[in-house]
Amino acid sequence: MAYSEGPILINMIADTTVSSTALYRIAWCGSSAGVVVGDQGATGKGGIFAGICYGYTHSTSTAAQEMIPIAVGGVAKVAMIASTAGGNNFICASSNGWGMTASTKSPVIGRIIGGTSGGAGKLRSVLLFNTIPLKYAASMITSTG
Numbered sequence: 373m374a375y376s377e378g379p380i381l382i383n384m385i386a387d388t389t390v391s392s393t394a395l396y397r398i399a400w401c402g403s404s405a406g407v408v409v410g411d412q413g414a415t416g417k418g419g420i421f422a423g424i425c426y427g428y429t430h431s432t433s434t435a436a437q438e439m440i441p442i443a444v445g446g447v448a449k450v451a452m453i454a455s456t457a458g459g460n461n462f463i464c465a466s467s468n469g470w471g472m473t474a475s476t477k478s479p480v481i482g483r484i485i486g487g488t489s490g491g492a493g494k495l496r497s498v499l500l501f502n503t504i505p506l507k508y509a510a511s512m513i514t515s516t517g
Contacts, residue, residue, distance in 0.1 A: 379443035386440050390428045396451040397469040399425050410469035424448045450498040
């Protein structure tokens with residue numbers, strides 16, 4: 373299904389080599405003002421969500437600091453860790469950069485709005501929330517004001 377708001381892409385410097393296995397996986401802010409895709413590891417900035425990887429480098433040299441397209445808003449494809457994330461679920465990142473159903477105290481990066489269930493790596497259409505870092509909670513706080 374097509375959406376009226378496609379992904380908003382910007383080019384960012386890759387802190388590490390980004391291969392084809394990183395496509396549509398979650399990118400994190402790196403330690404050198406660039407991005408790290410997948411496992412944020414020791415070079416990450418404490419899990420600060422940068423966007424979704426929409427391209428990869430053709431060089432194996434990290435010194436090349438190649439630019440890669442990163443989806444930072446709109447509706448983006450996200451590679452999921454498993455088939456359990458259903459439509460309208462909030463998603464967060466697994467430890468290695470796959471999308472997964474949001475869990476307590478995990479930064480919510482978006483909401484699934486399309487795609488079908490499938491195994492690991494299945495792509496889902498996700499409306500990205502990248503303007504404010506949100507934390508998932510199992511309950512809502514309401515006001516009776």
